[in-house]
Amino acid sequence: MEPPVRRLPSGAPWEPLIGYSRVVVAGPLVFVAGTTATVDGRVVGVGDAYAQTLQAFRNVERALASAGATLADVVQTQMFVTDVSRWEEVGRAHRELFADVMPVTAMVGVAALIDPAMLIEVQAVAYLP
Numbered sequence: 001m002e003p004p005v006r007r008l009p010s011g012a013p014w015e016p017l018i019g020y021s022r023v024v025v026a027g028p029l030v031f032v033a034g035t036t037a038t039v040d041g042r043v044v045g046v047g048d049a050y051a052q053t054l055q056a057f058r059n060v061e062r063a064l065a066s067a068g069a070t071l072a073d074v075v076q077t078q079m080f081v082t083d084v085s086r087w088e089e090v091g092r093a094h095r096e097l098f099a100d101v102m103p104v105t106a107m108v109g110v111a112a113l114i115d116p117a118m119l120i121e122v123q124a125v126a127y128l129p
Contacts, residue, residue: 008066013041014114023063030067030126035059036118043117049086053079053093056122064126071097073126077105080121084109090120 009015010022024031037052045051
Protein backbone atom coordinates (compact mmCIF):
# COMPACT_ATOMS: atom_id res chain seq x y z
CA MET A 1 0.00 0.00 0.00
CA GLU A 2 1.34 3.43 -0.94
CA PRO A 3 1.92 5.86 1.93
CA PRO A 4 -0.54 8.74 2.18
CA VAL A 5 0.47 12.07 0.73
CA ARG A 6 -0.09 15.23 2.76
CA ARG A 7 -0.01 18.68 1.18
CA LEU A 8 0.76 21.56 3.53
CA PRO A 9 0.35 25.03 2.03
CA SER A 10 2.16 27.94 3.63
CA GLY A 11 -0.46 30.55 2.83
CA ALA A 12 1.74 32.34 0.28
CA PRO A 13 -0.36 34.18 -2.31
CA TRP A 14 1.33 32.38 -5.20
CA GLU A 15 0.24 28.89 -4.11
CA PRO A 16 -3.41 29.09 -5.23
CA LEU A 17 -2.50 31.18 -8.27
CA ILE A 18 0.01 28.62 -9.54
CA GLY A 19 -1.47 25.48 -7.97
CA TYR A 20 1.17 24.12 -5.61
CA SER A 21 1.84 23.40 -1.95
CA ARG A 22 4.94 24.65 -0.17
CA VAL A 23 5.35 21.28 1.56
CA VAL A 24 4.41 17.78 0.45
CA VAL A 25 4.94 14.82 2.75
CA ALA A 26 5.08 11.46 0.99
CA GLY A 27 5.88 8.60 3.33
CA PRO A 28 9.20 9.37 5.04
CA LEU A 29 10.07 12.18 2.60
CA VAL A 30 9.30 15.87 3.11
CA PHE A 31 9.58 18.08 0.02
CA VAL A 32 9.79 21.87 0.31
CA ALA A 33 9.92 24.00 -2.83
CA GLY A 34 9.30 27.47 -4.17
CA THR A 35 10.95 29.13 -1.18
CA THR A 36 12.46 32.60 -1.39
CA ALA A 37 13.50 35.33 1.04
CA THR A 38 9.94 36.59 1.38
CA VAL A 39 8.52 37.58 4.76
CA ASP A 40 4.96 38.87 5.04
CA GLY A 41 4.81 39.27 1.26
CA ARG A 42 7.99 41.35 1.01
CA VAL A 43 11.43 40.33 -0.20
CA VAL A 44 14.01 40.84 2.55
CA GLY A 45 17.70 41.41 1.96
CA VAL A 46 17.19 43.15 -1.39
CA GLY A 47 20.50 43.12 -3.24
CA ASP A 48 22.15 40.84 -0.66
CA ALA A 49 22.55 37.23 -1.86
CA TYR A 50 23.89 36.05 1.51
CA ALA A 51 20.97 37.53 3.48
CA GLN A 52 18.42 36.22 0.99
CA THR A 53 19.90 32.72 1.14
CA LEU A 54 19.74 32.68 4.93
CA GLN A 55 16.14 33.93 4.91
CA ALA A 56 15.05 31.49 2.21
CA PHE A 57 16.42 28.56 4.22
CA ARG A 58 14.88 29.94 7.43
CA ASN A 59 11.59 29.86 5.53
CA VAL A 60 12.39 26.25 4.56
CA GLU A 61 13.04 25.55 8.24
CA ARG A 62 9.57 26.82 9.18
CA ALA A 63 8.00 24.81 6.36
CA LEU A 64 9.81 21.66 7.51
CA ALA A 65 8.58 22.23 11.06
CA SER A 66 4.98 22.10 9.79
CA ALA A 67 5.73 18.50 8.78
CA GLY A 68 7.64 17.59 11.95
CA ALA A 69 11.11 17.88 10.36
CA THR A 70 14.14 20.09 10.97
CA LEU A 71 17.14 21.27 8.97
CA ALA A 72 19.04 18.33 10.47
CA ASP A 73 16.72 15.98 8.53
CA VAL A 74 17.54 17.55 5.15
CA VAL A 75 19.18 15.19 2.65
CA GLN A 76 19.05 17.42 -0.45
CA THR A 77 18.99 21.12 -1.26
CA GLN A 78 18.76 22.95 -4.56
CA MET A 79 19.49 26.62 -5.05
CA PHE A 80 18.39 28.61 -8.08
CA VAL A 81 20.33 31.89 -8.27
CA THR A 82 19.93 34.80 -10.64
CA ASP A 83 23.64 35.64 -10.53
CA VAL A 84 25.82 32.54 -10.19
CA SER A 85 28.92 34.74 -9.91
CA ARG A 86 27.71 35.38 -6.33
CA TRP A 87 28.07 31.68 -5.51
CA GLU A 88 30.42 32.37 -2.58
CA GLU A 89 27.81 34.47 -0.73
CA VAL A 90 25.17 31.83 -1.34
CA GLY A 91 27.54 29.02 -0.42
CA ARG A 92 28.61 30.72 2.81
CA ALA A 93 24.99 30.98 3.97
CA HIS A 94 24.31 27.37 3.01
CA ARG A 95 27.42 26.20 4.87
CA GLU A 96 26.40 28.07 8.03
CA LEU A 97 23.10 26.18 8.10
CA PHE A 98 24.15 22.78 6.76
CA ALA A 99 27.85 22.22 7.62
CA ASP A 100 26.96 19.45 10.06
CA VAL A 101 24.17 18.02 7.88
CA MET A 102 26.03 17.94 4.55
CA PRO A 103 23.06 17.31 2.21
CA VAL A 104 23.62 16.74 -1.48
CA THR A 105 23.09 20.04 -3.25
CA ALA A 106 23.07 21.88 -6.54
CA MET A 107 23.38 25.55 -7.35
CA VAL A 108 21.91 26.50 -10.71
CA GLY A 109 22.04 29.86 -12.46
CA VAL A 110 18.66 31.04 -13.77
CA ALA A 111 17.66 34.01 -15.90
CA ALA A 112 15.10 35.41 -13.45
CA LEU A 113 12.69 34.63 -10.64
CA ILE A 114 9.06 35.70 -10.20
CA ASP A 115 10.06 39.01 -8.55
CA PRO A 116 13.11 40.91 -9.84
CA ALA A 117 14.19 41.62 -6.24
CA MET A 118 14.57 37.88 -5.59
CA LEU A 119 18.13 36.62 -6.01
CA ILE A 120 17.55 33.01 -4.93
CA GLU A 121 14.85 30.37 -4.70
CA VAL A 122 15.50 27.14 -2.82
CA GLN A 123 14.17 23.62 -2.47
CA ALA A 124 14.86 20.96 0.12
CA VAL A 125 14.09 17.31 0.72
CA ALA A 126 14.12 15.88 4.23
CA TYR A 127 13.99 12.27 5.35
CA LEU A 128 12.01 11.18 8.40
CA PRO A 129 12.46 7.44 9.01
